[in-house]
Each structure stands twice: as C-alpha cells, then as structure tokens.
Amino acid sequence: MDRNNCRRQVAAMKQSLFDQGLLDEQFIQLEELQDDANPNFVEEIVTLYYRDSSRLISNLEQTLERNPLDFNKLDTIMHQFKGSSSSIGAKKVKAESSLIREYCRTGNAEGCRKSYQQMKKEYVALRKKLENYFQLARQAGPLERACRPK
Amino acid sequence: MAISGDVLRDFSPEVVGEFHVLAVDDSFVDRKVIERLLKFTSCKVTVVESGTRALQYLGLDGDTSSIGFDGVKVNMIMTDYSMPGMTGYELLKKIKQESSVFREIPVVVMSSENILTRIDSCLEEGAEEFLLKPVKLSDVKRLTDFILRGEGKQVGGKRSQKRSRSDDFVSSLSTSCSSCDLSSPSPSEISSKKSRL
Numbered sequence: 001m002d003r004n005n006c007r008r009q010v011a012a013m014k015q016s017l018f019d020q021g022l023l024d025e026q027f028i029q030l031e032e033l034q035d036d037a038n039p040n041f042v043e044e045i046v047t048l049y050y051r052d053s054s055r056l057i058s059n060l061e062q063t064l065e066r067n068p069l070d071f072n073k074l075d076t077i078m079h080q081f082k083g084s085s086s087s088i089g090a091k092k093v094k095a096e097s098s099l100i101r102e103y104c105r106t107g108n109a110e111g112c113r114k115s116y117q118q119m120k121k122e123y124v125a126l127r128k129k130l131e132n133y134f135q136l137a138r139q140a141g142p143l144e145r146a147c148r149p150k
Numbered sequence: 151m152a153i154s155g156d157v158l159r160d161f162s163p164e165v166v167g168e169f170h171v172l173a174v175d176d177s178f179v180d181r182k183v184i185e186r187l188l189k190f191t192s193c194k195v196t197v198v199e200s201g202t203r204a205l206q207y208l209g210l211d212g213d214t215s216s217i218g219f220d221g222v223k224v225n226m227i228m229t230d231y232s233m234p235g236m237t238g239y240e241l242l243k244k245i246k247q248e249s250s251v252f253r254e255i256p257v258v259v260m261s262s263e264n265i266l267t268r269i270d271s272c273l274e275e276g277a278e279e280f281l282l283k284p285v286k287l288s289d290v291k292r293l294t295d296f297i298l299r300g301e302g303k304q305v306g307g308k309r310s311q312k313r314s315r316s317d318d319f320v321s322s323l324s325t326s327c328s329s330c331d332l333s334s335p336s337p338s339e340i341s342s343k344k345s346r347l
Contacts, residue, residue: 026284033186033287045182052178079232083262084179087284 006140013133020092023127027089029141043134054090055111056081057120064113074112075104085123166332168292168294170194174204174229174241175260180283184228184260196224201236204229205244208252210314224255226278228285231261231268239272246276256297260285 017023028040056077063074082097096119103111151167171193173184181197187193195210198204208224227245229238233337236244242257260267269280278297 011325029284029286030183033190035190038186041186045179045186048182079262080177083283084177086262087177087179088185089284 002143006136010133010137010140013136017133022092022122022129023089024091024094025089026086030089040134040138043137046088046130049084049090053081053084053123054082057123060116064116069109069112071104071107071109071112075101078104090123090126093119093126094105096122112114168182168194169225170196171294172198172204172207172224172227174199174201174227174233176200176230176233176240180230187287190287191290191294193290193294199240199342200233201229201238201244204241208245210244210248210252226256226258226293228260228281229256229261230283231272232263239268239275242272242275242277246287256293258293273345 014023027042030045034041059077060074060081060132063077064071076099078097082094082101085093097116099115100112102120103109103115169192171188173181173188173195175181175184176199178199182201182269185195185197185220196207200205202211204227207222209222227241229241231238238259238261242259245252245257253276257276258279258281259272260275260283261280262283264282272280280292
C-alpha cells in the first residue's frame with residue numbers, strides 16, 4: 001500500500017537522521033507531545049526555531065566580523081543559540097555550539113570562526129533535511145507519531 | 151523512559167485542569183515547548199518572557215492596576231535561570247521574600263547548565279526543584295504530581311533542609327514522594343536525574 005510505503009520511508013528517514021547524529025532524544029520528546037489537536041507540533045517548533053535563530057545568526061556574523069573579537073558577546077549569543085538548538089533536539093548543531101563556546105572561553109578567535117562555519121553548515125543542512133522529513137511525514141498521514149528509532 | 155500516562159494517577163480532569171502554571175523564559179522556542187508540555191499535562195498555562203513581566207502578572211511589582219492583582223491563582227511557577235535583566239534566581243528571591251500567599255507558590259528553576267553552586271543556591275532560596283533543560287514531559291508530570299498531592303515543600307519560608315550532593319536520586323525522590331508508587335526507574339531516567347544532581 002502506498003501509505004504503508006510512505007510510513008516506512010518516514011521511519012527510515014528518521015532513523016537515518018538519528019544515525020547521522022543530527023537529532024537526539026529531545027526530538028522524540030517533542031513528537032510525543034503531538035496529538036490530534038496538535039498533529040504538527042514538531043514541524044511548527046522547528047519552523048519557529050529557524051525563524052527565531054536567524055536573528056541570532058545575523059548577530060553572530062556581525063560579532064565575528066569585528067576585530068578584536070568580543071568573546072563575551074559571542075558567548076552570550078551562543079548560549080542562546082545552543083539553548084534553542086537543544087530544545088528542538090538538534091544534536092550536531094548543539095555540539096558545534098558548545099565547541100564555539102569553548103573557543104570563547106579560551107579566547108581563540110580562529111577557533112571560533114572556523115567552528116562557526118562548521119556549525120552554520122550543519123544548521124543549514126539540518127533545515128533542508130527536516131523540511132523533507134516533515135513533508136514526507138505529512139504525506140504518510142497522522143498515524144506517523146513518535147516512533148522510537150532503534 | 152517513562153511512558154506517557156503512567157505517572158498521573160487518580161486525578162479527575164477538573165482538578166488537573168485548574169492547575170495553573172506561570173512559565174517564564176526569554177527564549178521564544180523554549181516558551182513554546184514549555185507551554186506545550188504543560189498543556190499536554192492538562193495544566194492551564196500563562197507564559198511570559200521575563201521576570202519583570204512575571205511579577206507584573208502576579209501583581210507583585212507595586213503597580214496595583216496590573217491584571218494579576220485581583221487574585222489570579224497560580225499554582226506553580228517555572229522559570230528559566232539565565233535571562234537578561236532579572237535572572238530566574240532573582241525572580242525566585244523576590245517571590246520568596248513576599249510576606250503573603252505568593253511566597254508559598256512552588257517555584258521551579260530550569261537551566262541548560264548543570265552548575266552545582268547554581269543548583270544549591272536556588273534550592274537554598276526555596277526553589278521547589280531545579281530542572282536541567284531540555285525539560286521533559288516526565289519532569290512536568292512528576293512536578294504536577296507532587297504538588298497536586300501536596301507533597302511539595304511545606305508552606306512558608308525557605309527550605310530547612312539543603313539537598314546534599316551526595317543524595318542519590320532514589321533517596322531524594324523517596325523523601326519528597328512518600329506515597330508515590332515508584333517502580334524501578336528506567337536507566338535513562340537514572341542518568342538524567344543524576345546529571346541534575
């Protein structure tokens with residue numbers, strides 16, 4: 001059946017996102033909060049996250065352009081960024097954010113800039129992958145809820 | 151990992167439905183998440199973005215024309231620790247300094263950072279609980295469970311007993327939840343609680 005096939009694809013896609021280390025348990029936690037009245041909660045939250053964090057991204061890029069680098073300011077923005085990334089289960093983005101904060105603590109400007117580039121790549125790539133995932137999940141229908149990946 | 155539905159027991163929907171939580175967080179995403187967590191647990195939720203707004207809502211900011219003044223009942227406050235302006239810790243202190251019914255409202259502090267001195271000072275100032283973010287559904291259910299059963303902190307004043315770091319989670323859970331039926335917790339629960347302590 002087409003729908004079953006769809007569901008299998010959704011599950012496989014989700015499994016893949018976990019296997020790649022892109023998502024963590026928090027994502028599942030959010031899926032468990034979905035019900036008939038709020039069937040797209042996770043997609044809504046992820047959309048909000050990308051919208052809200054784009055403001056932080058601009059701040060980050062402005063801050064990184066300055067010389068000398070204001071590590072305190074950078075760390076403050078990264079704290080917020082890491083927090084929201086953690087709240088949606090964005091595991092790799094969160095890890096990269098932690099790395100940037102570490103470089104802030106040790107005053108390593110080059111480290112900050114390099115890891116920011118890496119983090120941004122992950123952040124952008126995740127967005128696309130999640131968009132695909134949600135699109136497929138919507139096609140599969142509302143029964144696709146919190147399936148725990150292996 | 152606790153399966154949803156197994157923590158909340160014997161509460162008629164009307165009672166739980168009246169449980170009003172005021173959540174305070176400067177992060178937009180986190181406000182949405184905590185709101186959903188609380189609504190999912192059938193709580194009534196009010197979410198604000200700062201400690202100042204929280205005090206205004208409660209009518210504690212000295213402005214008698216604020217909406218909270220005419221007895222909006224709040225059963226629990228959940229606040230983020232790191233917020234610009236007034237931190238969650240400062241908000242906690244302000245609430246606990248009130249010589250009125252407000253100081254009896256359980257205040258839960260949430261933080262993404264597992265800093266022992268921070269946890270200790272919040273508990274010493276009278277916080278009900280310190281939760282590590284991201285907050286889970288099982289955390290919220292456990293909290294509302296405790297408080298609804300009246301097993302949260304006793305009324306009035308600061309905690310007399312500081313939670314010591316050596317308390318493992320089992321003994322701290324059993325002292326604060328004497329009649330809860332705690333079957334042996336799953337390994338993931340053990341590790342998440344330990345990281346909190």
